[in-house]
Amino acid sequence: MSLLDYFRISKVSSASVAKERLQILVAHERSSRNQPSYLPQLQKELLEVIQKYINVGQDAISVSFEQDEDQETLELNIVLPDLHAKNT
Amino acid sequence: MARIIVVTSGKGGVGKTTTSAAIAMGLAKKGHKTAVIDFDVGLRNLDLIMGCERRVVYDFVNVINGEAKLNQALIQDKNCKNLSILPASQTRDKDALSQEGVGRVLDELKKDFEYIVCDSPAGIEKGAHLAMYFADDAFVVTNPEVSSVRDSDRMLGLLASKSRRAEQNEEPIKEYLLLSRYSPDRVKLGEMLSVDDVQDILSLHLLGVIPESKSVLNASNSGTPVILDEKSDAGQAYADIVARYLGEERPHRFIDDKKGFFRKLFGSK
Numbered sequence: 482m483s484l485l486d487y488f489r490i491s492k493v494s495s496a497s498v499a500k501e502r503l504q505i506l507v508a509h510e511r512s513s514r515n516q517p518s519y520l521p522q523l524q525k526e527l528l529e530v531i532q533k534y535i536n537v538g539q540d541a542i543s544v545s546f547e548q549d550e551d552q553e554t555l556e557l558n559i560v561l562p563d564l565h566a567k568n569t
Numbered sequence: 570m571a572r573i574i575v576v577t578s579g580k581g582g583v584g585k586t587t588t589s590a591a592i593a594m595g596l597a598k599k600g601h602k603t604a605v606i607d608f609d610v611g612l613r614n615l616d617l618i619m620g621c622e623r624r625v626v627y628d629f630v631n632v633i634n635g636e637a638k639l640n641q642a643l644i645q646d647k648n649c650k651n652l653s654i655l656p657a658s659q660t661r662d663k664d665a666l667s668q669e670g671v672g673r674v675l676d677e678l679k680k681d682f683e684y685i686v687c688d689s690p691a692g693i694e695k696g697a698h699l700a701m702y703f704a705d706d707a708f709v710v711t712n713p714e715v716s717s718v719r720d721s722d723r724m725l726g727l728l729a730s731k732s733r734r735a736e737q738n739e740e741p742i743k744e745y746l747l748l749s750r751y752s753p754d755r756v757k758l759g760e761m762l763s764v765d766d767v768q769d770i771l772s773l774h775l776l777g778v779i780p781e782s783k784s785v786l787n788a789s790n791s792g793t794p795v796i797l798d799e800k801s802d803a804g805q806a807y808a809d810i811v812a813r814y815l816g817e818e819r820p821h822r823f824i825d826d827k828k829g830f831f832r833k834l835f836g837s838k
Contacts, residue, residue, distance in 0.1 A: 494758075494759025494760065495759065495760055496756070496759045496760060496761055496762050496763065496766065497759065499714075499715050499762055499766075500762060500766045500769070500770070502715065503715055503718055503719065503762075503770050504769075504770060506719060507718075507719065507722050507770055510719075510722065510723070510726075511722070511726070514726045514730075
């Protein structure tokens with residue numbers, strides 16, 4: 482730190498950027514940490530089965546796992562295609 | 570009852586071996602019989618940091634495989650008779666360690682020692698896993714830097730799920746934060762994450778801050794744990810950490826920039 486630093490125009494500090502990026506990342510990684518390891522495979526296989534019957538994209542299905550004190554919940558969400566927009 | 574301490578971080582180069590050597594020496598100097606084990610099979614370095622590299626005859630893997638007795642492999646430290654070092658094998662690969670074998674050696678060490686310090690290798694592979702598996706306490710060494718903080722958080726997840734205590738539903742491993750290579754002047758300039766920033770993210774009990782210090786390289790050059798350099802800032806920081814771990818009250822140091830006004834003005838390191 483030298484004399485010149487005192488006259489430098491203050492900008493957003495790199496440390497605060499680092500903290501913000503870390504907070505977002507760590508929160509995301511923690512939420513996926515407690516998920517069972519079979520989840521990605523389950524999601525992939527479910528999608529394959531659904532695609533046999535319905536024309537849905539890769540992102541039409543979401544599987545989430547939640548855990549609280551006395552129960553574990555597996556939530557499956559499938560977004561069906563809009564019937565009016567598509568006629569196959 | 571002996572306590573097993575793992576020194577871990579996930580990321581490499583943050584100061585695990587420096588810390589293992591320093592705290593093992595610190596505990597021994599406080600009168601506790603202490604053993605320090607190098608789990609970095611194939612890339613051993615604890616022997617070099619402890620200055621006993623020329624006295625290694627047998628190693629951890631030899632003991633696990635029954636090729637040597639534990640007391641043949643243990644090296645008594647030249648500075649402190651309460652301290653013994655169990656070096657890693659340099660020639661085997663990390664699959665030479667087995668959970669059963671490591672558990673057996675730790676059980677034997679527990680009969681003779683009060684503290685067993687496990688110096689974990691970097692990463693989350695077998696060596697790192699076995700270093701933390703049997704631990705009672707974890708010293709998470711973190712640098713105030715994004716990749717190190719992220720990897721520490723990942724290690725915390727593993728400590729809470731993949732350790733013996735977790736698997737057997739015992740009281741969880743006690744986790745402590747050791748923030749190393751800290752530069753208060755850079756924190757003040759907004760160039761480095763502060764102690765508070767890191768604690769906000771990791772929510773860990775802070776055992777101590779180790780400042781970025783020339784004394785660490787000097788200590789490793791000569792093969793003496795930095796804690797023996799009692800005049801150095803890093804040496805004092807480790808002495809504080811050991812004292813706090815043993816339950817003494819010590820105010821935190823090396824967090825604030827202590828440089829004088831004139832030195833700041835004219836810039837010096």
